[in-house]
Amino acid sequence: MESIINFAPYTGWVYPNETVFEWSVLIAVYPYLTGLVAGAFTVSSLYQVFGFERLKPVAHMALLTSLSFMIFVPTPLLLHLGHPERAFNSTITPHLTSAMAMFGFFASFYVALLILEGWFAYRPFIVQQAQKRTDLLGRFYRLLTLGSYDVSEHAMRYDRKWIFALAVIGIPAAHGLHGYVGFMYGSLKSREWWSSDLMPVIFLFSAIISGVSLLAVLYVVSCKLRKIPVDLACLKGLAYTIWAFIMVALVLEGLEFANIVYKGREGVDMIMQYVTGPLLIPYFILQFAVGAITPFLWLSYMIWRGTTGRALVIGVTVCACLVLFSVFMMRWNVVIGGQEISKTGKGLLSYHLPLFGKEGALVAILLTVAPLGLLYVLTRLFPPWADAATHAHS
Amino acid sequence: MKKEDSKPTLEARRGFLAKLAGAATCAGAAVGAAALGGIPTVSAKTEAPPDGASFPTKDYDWTKHQWGFGVDATKCIGCLRCVEACKTENDVPRNAHQFRTWVERYVHIEGEEEVHIDSQQDPVNINASGSEKEFRFANRYKDAKVDKAFFVPKLCNHCTHPNCVQVCPTGATYRTKDGVVLIDKTYCIGCRYCVQACPYGARYLDEERGVADKCTWCYHRITKGLQPACVEVCPVGARVFGDQKDKQSPISLFIRNNRVQVLRPDTGNAPNVFYVGIDKEVI
Numbered sequence: 001m002e003s004i005i006n007f008a009p010y011t012g013w014v015y016p017n018e019t020v021f022e023w024s025v026l027i028a029v030y031p032y033l034t035g036l037v038a039g040a041f042t043v044s045s046l047y048q049v050f051g052f053e054r055l056k057p058v059a060h061m062a063l064l065t066s067l068s069f070m071i072f073v074p075t076p077l078l079l080h081l082g083h084p085e086r087a088f089n090s091t092i093t094p095h096l097t098s099a100m101a102m103f104g105f106f107a108s109f110y111v112a113l114l115i116l117e118g119w120f121a122y123r124p125f126i127v128q129q130a131q132k133r134t135d136l137l138g139r140f141y142r143l144l145t146l147g148s149y150d151v152s153e154h155a156m157r158y159d160r161k162w163i164f165a166l167a168v169i170g171i172p173a174a175h176g177l178h179g180y181v182g183f184m185y186g187s188l189k190s191r192e193w194w195s196s197d198l199m200p201v202i203f204l205f206s207a208i209i210s211g212v213s214l215l216a217v218l219y220v221v222s223c224k225l226r227k228i229p230v231d232l233a234c235l236k237g238l239a240y241t242i243w244a245f246i247m248v249a250l251v252l253e254g255l256e257f258a259n260i261v262y263k264g265r266e267g268v269d270m271i272m273q274y275v276t277g278p279l280l281i282p283y284f285i286l287q288f289a290v291g292a293i294t295p296f297l298w299l300s301y302m303i304w305r306g307t308t309g310r311a312l313v314i315g316v317t318v319c320a321c322l323v324l325f326s327v328f329m330m331r332w333n334v335v336i337g338g339q340e341i342s343k344t345g346k347g348l349l350s351y352h353l354p355l356f357g358k359e360g361a362l363v364a365i366l367l368t369v370a371p372l373g374l375l376y377v378l379t380r381l382f383p384p385w386a387d388a389a390t391h392a393h394s
Numbered sequence: 395m396k397k398e399d400s401k402p403t404l405e406a407r408r409g410f411l412a413k414l415a416g417a418a419t420c421a422g423a424a425v426g427a428a429a430l431g432g433i434p435t436v437s438a439k440t441e442a443p444p445d446g447a448s449f450p451t452k453d454y455d456w457t458k459h460q461w462g463f464g465v466d467a468t469k470c471i472g473c474l475r476c477v478e479a480c481k482t483e484n485d486v487p488r489n490a491h492q493f494r495t496w497v498e499r500y501v502h503i504e505g506e507e508e509v510h511i512d513s514q515q516d517p518v519n520i521n522a523s524g525s526e527k528e529f530r531f532a533n534r535y536k537d538a539k540v541d542k543a544f545f546v547p548k549l550c551n552h553c554t555h556p557n558c559v560q561v562c563p564t565g566a567t568y569r570t571k572d573g574v575v576l577i578d579k580t581y582c583i584g585c586r587y588c589v590q591a592c593p594y595g596a597r598y599l600d601e602e603r604g605v606a607d608k609c610t611w612c613y614h615r616i617t618k619g620l621q622p623a624c625v626e627v628c629p630v631g632a633r634v635f636g637d638q639k640d641k642q643s644p645i646s647l648f649i650r651n652n653r654v655q656v657l658r659p660d661t662g663n664a665p666n667v668f669y670v671g672i673d674k675e676v677i
Contacts, residue, residue: 007491013511015548015595019491022586022599082584082604086564089583095565100587103563189661190557190593266677343595344677346511 012270012347021339021351024359026076028335029367031181031203032328033073036371038204039211040065041114041174046241048167054237058219060384063121065215066174067114068375073107076367079358099184106180110173117166119144120159122382124151140381178207185334192267192345193338198256205249210327212241213320218375220317226385230313239316242323243299250292253330267345274341274348283333291326295319328368454617459572461611461666463552463622464634464648468671470545472497474514474529476624476633483612483623490515490526492598494609495549495624499531500675504539509675546676547633549624550575550596550609551657551665558588558597558608567606573638573666574613579605593661611635 007019044062046052055062078084091104119126127149130141179200186199196202216238223230260271275283295318301307302315336351354360480486480495493515501510512519514529522532535543552575559567559575566581567588582605589597589606600607612622616635620626625633636643645668648654654668658677669676 090563100563
C-alpha cells in the first residue's frame with residue numbers, strides 16, 4: 001500500500017515519531033480566525049461600551065465581521081480531526097483537565113452572544129423591513145422579529161441596555177476565547193518555543209491588532225465599493241487603536257523572545273540556530289520588520305504629521321494589510337515553528353506546505369477568505385452602514 | 395401591514411429575556427459545579443471502575459497490580475528485535491516514522507565535542523536495512539575512532555502524571571488503576587493534542603484509523619500474565635517488566651538493586667520506565 005504519511009526532512013537528532021508534522025497549516029489558520037473575531041469585537045466594544053463615537057461607522061460591521069469569522073472558526077479544526085464525526089465527544093463528555101475541552105462551550109457561548117447582540121442592534125431595521133416587505137425576504141425578517149414590533153423610545157432604551165450589557169460580557173468572552181487559545185500552546189511543557197506564560201497575552205494583543213486592521217481594510221473597501229467618502233475620523237480612530245495595541249504586542253513578543261534567550265535553558269542553542277537560520281525570514285523579516293515595525297513607524301509618522309485625506313486612507317490601509325499579514329506569520333511561526341524545533345532540543349525539522357489536499361495551502365486560503373463571503377451575504381441582509389436607516393441605536 | 399406596538403409586547407419580551415438570563419445562570423452554575431466535582435461528569439471513559447472491580451477480563455483485577463518497566467542500557471546491543479516484535483504484535487504501521495518503541499544509538503567520537511545520536515528511522519539506517527519495514531543499525535562508525543557508545547531503548551513512560559492524559563479533551567486517553575496509560579480508540583477524536591503534549595515523543599497518529607497510538611506495555615498480554623512483546627524477545631535482558639506491588643518481581647528487584655533514573659524528571663510527569671546506564675545526553 002502507498003504510504004499516506006508525509007514525513008518531514010530533518011537535521012540533527014529528532015524523535016522518530018516527530019518526523020510526521022501533526023499540526024498543519026490549518027491549526028495556524030484556527031487561531032488566526034479566532035484572533036480576527038476577538039479583534040473585530042474589540043472595535044464594536046470600543047464604540048458600544050467605551051463610547052468611541054468616531055468608530056460608529058464600523059461598529060455594526062464589527063459585529064457582523066466577528067460573527068462571520070466566528071462561524072468559520074471550528075472548520076479548520078474539524079477538517080484536521082482524525083475523526084470529525086466524534087468532535088462532539090469533547091463537548092458531551094469534556095475532560096475537564098484539558099485546555100481544549102472547554103472550546104466547544106466557550107465558542108458556542110460566544111456565538112450565541114454575538115447573535116443576541118446582533119439581533120438587538122438590528123431590531124429596528126428588522127422591524128422596519130418586516131413591515132415594509134411583502135416578499136419572501138419580508139417573511140424572513142418577520143420571523144426574525146420574534147414577534148416583537150415595538151420600536152418605541154421606551155423599547156429602544158431597553159434594547160440599548162441589553163446591547164451595552166452584552167457588549168460588556170462580550171469583552172471578556174471574546175478575549176477570553178482568544179487568550180484561551182494562547183493558553184493551549186503556552187501550557188504545553190513539551191516545547192520550549194510554546195511553553196511560556198506570556199503566550200496567552202501575546203495571542204490576545206496580536207488578535208486585537210489583526211481584528212482592528214481587518215475592519216480598517218473592510219471599511220475602506222466597503223466605502224470604495226459603495227462610492228462614498230471614507231470617514232477620516234473613523235479611520236483615524238482605527239489607526240490610533242492599531243498603533244496603540246501594536247506597541248504592546250511588539251513589547252510582549254520582544255519580552256517573550258528575550259526570556260527564552262536570557263533563561264538559556266536546555267535546547268536554547270537549537271532555538272538560536274533555528275531563529276537565525278530557517279526562521280530568520282519568516283520571523284524577523286516578515287513578522288517583525290515588514291509586518292509590525294514598518295506599520296508602527298508609518299502610523300507613528302502619520303499621527304505625528306497629522307496626515308489626512310487620500311494619504312491617510314492609503315497609509316492606514318497598507319499598514320492594516322501588513323499587520324494582517326504579520327499576525328498570520330505570527331500564528332504560523334508559533335504553530336509550525338514550534339514543531340520545527342524538535343522536542344529533543346537537538347534537531348530541526350522542516351515543514352513543507354502542500355498545495356492541495358485536506359490540509360493544503362488552498363484549503364487554508366479558502367477557509368481564511370470564506371468568512372468574507374459570509375460577511376458579504378450578511379451585509380446584504382443586515383446593512384451595517386451608519387448612513388442607512390439601520391441605526392436607531394446610536 | 396403594520397403591527398401596533400404595545401407595552402405588553404415589551405413586557406413579554408422582558409419576561410422572556412429575564413427567563414433566558416435565569417436559564418443561562420443555572421446552566422453556568424451547573425457547569426461550575428461540574429467543574430468543582432459537585433456533579434459527576436458524563437465521561438465514564440476517564441473514570442476507573444470502583445475498587446475491586448475486575449478489568450479488562452473476568453479473572454484480572456487491576457487494583458492488584460502496579461506495573462513498571464526497566465531498561466538496562468548497558469545490556470542493549472541494538473539488535474532491534476524489540477522494534478520488530480512490537481510492530482508485529484501491535485499492528486504498528488510498517489513505516490519508518492511511527493513507532494511504539496525505538497532504540498537510540500549514542501556515539502562519542504574521539505576529538506569531537508558533540509555526541510552523534512541516531513535511531514533506526516535514520517535514512518542511513520533505512521538504507522542499510524534496504525526497506526522502511528525492516529530495521530537495523532548501519533555500521534556507519536566503523537572507520538571512526540569511537541570513544542564511547544551505547545544504545546538506549548525508548549518507549550512510552552506510562553507516567554504517573556501524564557501530560558497526554560491531562561490534555562486529552564475527551565478523556566479517550568486515560569491511566570488505568572494498574573498504572574498503564576491507554577487510549578480508547580473508539581472515543582479518540584484524533585486532535586493530536588496528546589502527541590504534542592508528550593515530552594518524550596512517544597505518541598503518533600495512526601493515520602489509517604485516525605486516532606492517537608502509543609505503547610500499551612502490551613496490555614492485552616500483561617493482563618493475561620504474559621510479558622510485553624519487546625521484553626519477551628530481548629535476547630540480552632535489557633528490558634525488564636513486572637509488578638511493583640510484588641516485591642520479588644523483576645522490576646522491583648531491578649529498582650531495588652540498581653541506582654535508577656527516569657527521563658526528564660523536571661517535567662513533573664513521574665515516568666514509570668526506569669533506566670540504568672544512560673548518559674547525560676539522554677533525554
